[in-house]
Amino acid sequence: MWAQHHRRRHSWFWQETSLQTRITTLTIALISGGLLVSGLGTHVMLTNYLYEQIDQQLSSTASILAESNLSELQSINRALPTEYYAVYFSDSTLVKLDPGIGDTESIPDISALENALDQRADNQPYTLTGGSETLWRFINVQISPSVSLVVGIPITSVTKTLAQYTNIFIGFGLIVLLSGGVSAWLLAGSLFAPLRRAEDAAETIASGDYTKRLSEASTNTEIGRLNHSLNVMTDRIEASFAERARTIDQMRRFVSDASHELRTPLVSVRGYAELYRMGALSTPDDVAQAMDRIEREAIRMSGLVEDLLALARLDEARPLQSEVVDMRLVAHDIALDAMARDHDREISLVDWTPPAVEQPQPEPPEPVIETTGKTSRSLRRIVRRSDRAAKTAAIPTLPTLHAPDSPETVAPLVWGEENKLRQVLTNITVNALRYTPEGSPLDIAVGADPHAGIVVVEIRDHGEGIPEQLRDKIFQRFFRADNSRTRDTGGSGLGLAIVAAIITAHHGTVVADDTPGGGATFRITLPLYRYRADSAEADPTLPASAPDGH
DSSP states (O other): OHHHHHHHHHHHHHHTSOHHHHHHHHHHHHHHHHHHHHHHHHHHHHHHHHHHHHHHHHHHHHHHHHTSOGGGHHHHGGGSOSSOEEEEEETTEEEEEOOSOOOGGGSOOHHHHHHHHHHSOTTOOEEEEOGGGOEEEEEEEEEETTEEEEEEEEOHHHHHHHHHHHHHHHHHHHHHHHHHHHHHHHHHHHHHHHHHHHHHHHHHHHTTOTTOOOOOOOTTSHHHHHHHHHHHHHHHHHHHHHHHHHHHHHHHHHHHHHHHHHHHHHHHHHHHHHHHHHTOOOSHHHHHHHHHHHHHHHHHHHHHHHHHHHHHHHHTTOOOOOEEEEHHHHHHHHHHHHHHHOTTSOEEEEEOSOGGGSOOOOOSSOOOOOOOSHHHHHHHHHHHHHHHHHHHOOOOBOOOOOOTTOOOOOOOEEEEOHHHHHHHHHHHHHHHHHHSOTTOOEEEEEEEETTTTEEEEEEEEOSSOOOGGGTTGGGSTTOOSSHHHHHHHTOOSOHHHHHHHHHHHTTOEEEEEEOTTSSEEEEEEEEOOOEETTTTEEOSSOOTTOOTTO
16 A cells, blocks of 8 residues: 555656656666666676786796795795785695785784685685785695695785776766766756747737747757647637637627617607607698608518528528529629619610620420439520520620630529529619619629639629728628618618628629729629530539539
8 A cells, every 4th residue: 555655656746847857867867877887897897807817916926836845935036926925734834935015914814724725626716804804815726635835915906996996987977977967957958948938828828818929940840840830729719719709799790780770660660659649640641651651661670680681591501502593694684673673774784705605595496405403404494594585685795805815705604592693683783773873874794704714793883982991891791881871772781791691602702893984893703604505514524612413
């Protein structure tokens, strides 16, 4: 139990330690282990080497003494080591030779030599302790059956050498450990400095400051990849929060504007109802006028609610009921509707598609198209409606707007929901009729650019135009360039917002620009749907925005 608790405590302590401290500790431990192994190995090798030198010296001295008798020892004494100790044991008679040893306290005990003589094998060096703890190295040599020779040499030089080596190694090891630990600490600190900066940046971001960025380093390094990932993450977080703030602000403005727009007709209806209840409407004309105003405000409120519902459905990104739509036919119908709304206006429809490539007109009886599916049904409807359009009104044509070196043209077909595309052109046209002077002309132009892969529809008025600083804002919900004129003209402030949402759902764009000579031009671009006119079949190379069967 105690061991388990100790392990948990040790693990907790290690996990709570910084990476810099861990690396420094591990580095010191590795250096210490390396020094210990190398020091011990060197010490063993040096000890063996020094003892081999002593043993060789002992063997040489013992050989000289063994070959000489006692009378010759004095003459060969000068050839022997300066410090040695030789003892003859002959029939229990001790004969010793002690040249050059001045310190008698360091001479080994004779009794120990006698015991060693009995216990040690011949020619095998061994070590004994002399006086003052001096170590001696001895060797036994059997001269004759009755005579033995023991030769010893003090190994003080060996012990001093080993002690000196040990002291030097310990000092050197401490220096290496200290320098290695400091170097590891500084190196780890420099390596983890970018991590600390990343940590500081993360804390700053966590506190709500999303403008903090890290310096971009090479993505070939771990730190560079980490900094890049953090910067990308911060960019996305900042963009998400900015979008969230924008959405919340837009929602608040939307709710405020919607409630304000709904409150205005409700106040009018309530006011006329109270006047009627109080008996203030005494004459039939007053009652009729009040009922007319109530009806108008109810119609306006109903239109506003319908617009809000339309925007809500578009925000839900519901799948479109898509089919092949000829924008020439849609523009033709919208032009006729505009003429019905305002008989005094000059309304022109411009078809940029040359007659040579117009949709083939069927000859009675109607040709049978052998293809099946939704795309083929849509094309058959286009053929029938083209015939009806030709009988109703002639569509004026202009030279196609293509580069001189690219004369190819195709019919302006798109893949989309026809009702919503009609709503787009209707909203823009109604705005043009509502906010431009009476009698000013209105042009609707339609065409296709096969090289760019787009269908272009332009609605041009010749009124006051739209200031450049307001051209992006007019597609916002409830935005009005003039707050007073919307209620006067019956608008809800949502028409162009619906236009932008529908065009976005069709993967297109809508922009406002100037009309040459004065006025505003709304330019709509949609992905072009390609087909082969000779077989009335869909071209296999369709735009990415044209899903099949949806």
